[in-house]
Amino acid sequence: MKEMAEYINDIDVSKQAPVAEPNRQYYFIKKASEYVKAASKEAGRPLTFCVTTFGCQMNARDSEKLVGILEQIGYQEEVDEDKADFVIYNTCTVRENANMRVYGRLGQLKAAKKKNPHMMIGLCGCMMQEPHVVEKLKTSYHFVDIIFGTHNIYKFAELIATRFESRRMVIDIWKDTDKIVEDLPSERKFSFKSGVNIMFGCNNFCSYCIVPYVRGRERSRNPKDIIREIERLVADGVVEVMLLGQNVNSYGKNLEEPMSFAQLLQKIEKIEGLERIRFMTSHPKDLSDELIEVMKNSKKICRHLHLPVQSGSTEILKKMNRRYTKEQYLELVHKIREAVPDISLTTDIIVGFPGETEEDFLETMDVVKQVRYDSAFTFIYSKRTGTPAAVMDNQIPDDVVKHRFDRLLKEVQSISAEVCSVHENTMQSVLVESMNDHDERLVTGRMSNNLLVHFPGDASLIGKIVDVYLKECKGFYYIGEMKNIP
Ligand code: SAH
Ligand code: SF4
Ligand code: F3S
Numbered sequence: 001m002k003e004m005a006e007y008i009n010d011i012d013v014s015k016q017a018p019v020a021e022p023n024r025q026y027y028f029i030k031k032a033s034e035y036v037k038a039a040s041k042e043a044g045r046p047l048t049f050c051v052t053t054f055g056c057q058m059n060a061r062d063s064e065k066l067v068g069i070l071e072q073i074g075y076q077e078e079v080d081e082d083k084a085d086f087v088i089y090n091t092c093t094v095r096e097n098a099n100m101r102v103y104g105r106l107g108q109l110k111a112a113k114k115k116n117p118h119m120m121i122g123l124c125g126c127m128m129q130e131p132h133v134v135e136k137l138k139t140s141y142h143f144v145d146i147i148f149g150t151h152n153i154y155k156f157a158e159l160i161a162t163r164f165e166s167r168r169m170v171i172d173i174w175k176d177t178d179k180i181v182e183d184l185p186s187e188r189k190f191s192f193k194s195g196v197n198i199m200f201g202c203n204n205f206c207s208y209c210i211v212p213y214v215r216g217r218e219r220s221r222n223p224k225d226i227i228r229e230i231e232r233l234v235a236d237g238v239v240e241v242m243l244l245g246q247n248v249n250s251y252g253k254n255l256e257e258p259m260s261f262a263q264l265l266q267k268i269e270k271i272e273g274l275e276r277i278r279f280m281t282s283h284p285k286d287l288s289d290e291l292i293e294v295m296k297n298s299k300k301i302c303r304h305l306h307l308p309v310q311s312g313s314t315e316i317l318k319k320m321n322r323r324y325t326k327e328q329y330l331e332l333v334h335k336i337r338e339a340v341p342d343i344s345l346t347t348d349i350i351v352g353f354p355g356e357t358e359e360d361f362l363e364t365m366d367v368v369k370q371v372r373y374d375s376a377f378t379f380i381y382s383k384r385t386g387t388p389a390a391v392m393d394n395q396i397p398d399d400v401v402k403h404r405f406d407r408l409l410k411e412v413q414s415i416s417a418e419v420c421s422v423h424e425n426t427m428q429s430v431l432v433e434s435m436n437d438h439d440e441r442l443v444t445g446r447m448s449n450n451l452l453v454h455f456p457g458d459a460s461l462i463g464k465i466v467d468v469y470l471k472e473c474k475g476f477y478y479i480g481e482m483k484n485i486p
Contacts (some may be wrong), residue, residue, distance in 0.1 A: 048078035055092025068185035192463030249286035312367030352401030
């Protein structure tokens with residue numbers, strides 16, 4: 001990052017902006033930094049920012065890129081949103097409630113902006129890819145400064161510079177893109193682990209899901225760029241990576257030289273100094289035998305697989321356009337467990353999809369009972385305008401859905417408490433992630449299977465992998481004791 005900073009510092013902004021990326025963005029980082037310097041002189045203090053992230057890991061990773069750019073521009077991070085000069089919401093629209101939270105918080109920001117003449121508000125992420133959202137913002141939320149989407153976050157510095165120059169709302173939304181811009185700044189939230197995008201977008205069009213509309217078509221990053229990024233991260237202290245994509249199992253299909261996800265994993269496995277590899281999300285329809293084999297033989301791939309089932313009813317799965325049956329899913333689970341017996345399985349389930357009958361719901365309950373997930377994210381179906389499911393007949397009444405949801409949650413939780421406790425009195429290798437939130441004598445670490453354990457230790461352990469004896473299961477986490485002192 002230091003080299004990049006020096007390079008940017010030497011740019012002459014009196015010249016024209018270059019056309020090619022990433023150099024064009026380096027130019028605008030320099031330009032925006034001069035505006036920020038001037039504004040900060042006027043204010044008599046450094047200017048600050050606060051990025052709030054909604055939604056999935058994809059957004060979390062995007063936010064790290066936003067933070068990287070903001071810091072290069074000269075803003076300082078402020079964790080308290082009420083005090084920040086630049087508030088950015090990186091939004092999610094996968095379910096309606098994610099959407100409503102953003103409007104609610106925006107209302108509060110209006111008052112804050114009246115009091116602070118330097119304040120700016122930026123909105124980006126998946127919600128901004130929906131035209132009706134941007135229309136609403138234009139008419140009822142004039143006080144927003146910058147609006148951009150998921151395809152052009154790399155242009156953030158350019159948009160900030162434009163905002164300083166125009167003093168008007170800057171809106172830049174692209175419908176889709178085939179572009180992937182490499183080598184931009186990014187600031188990691190954790191020093192020892194990092195998300196790494198391996199692909200963007202989604203081509204699956206599950207009938208309930210808005211993601212393919214707001215994240216565009218599937219495109220894979222070049223393996224060389226991925227490896228280079230991970231090597232750099234490792235050199236910078238990272239021991240665990242989470243490979244990110246909406247459907248990692250279809251990685252590489254659109255590359256000039258096609259490559260499978262399993263092949264990519266094998267290359268990443270060879271990176272020296274990297275200790276742990278995670279990935280998400282796996283679509284059951286594309287999970288290959290080759291991948292199972294690679295997982296079985298890997299020393300670094302974590303013993304955890306997130307395998308969203310969505311529904312246990314073949315009929316509903318068909319309407320969801322998931323392209324597998326209940327039996328195929330169960331067979332896949334069987335194959336994985338046979339190859340990797342200690343694997344922890346987690347899933348996503350939607351309750352109340354249009355047309356879901358009590359029988360369909362019982363099929364879902366049956367899958368839950370058969371698979372016995374370590375944990376499951378359960379969602380109430382949310383109608384997303386523009387998706388095929390939104391106009392399907394037989395939308396299910398709220399009270400019926402709620403009743404099913406409660407039954408499912410109860411089942412999922414009682415199974416997961418049983419499943420989680422089986423590791424009691426074993427030794428596990430644990431990556432220490434943080435001090436414990438509630439007790440300063442304890443640290444919190446993550447096992448390969450994604451479960452958390454709290455045990456006595458201090459801040460010097462953070463980022464280290466240690467052996468921990470699991471003394472007691474407390475439902476969804478453990479209390480343990482460290483056995484070796486690193
Ligand atoms: N690409 C991932 C999922 C991304 S969205 C996959 O295919 O598994 C994360 C989860 O949100 C989904 O797995 C699904 O369970 C849930 N979800 C997506 N759209 C939804 C909707 N309209 N209503 C309720 N839950 C939804
Ligand atoms: Fe949505 Fe399906 Fe794509 Fe996942 S695979 S992001 S659920 S369309
Ligand atoms: Fe939400 Fe976008 Fe992720 S809609 S779940 S933030 S891809």
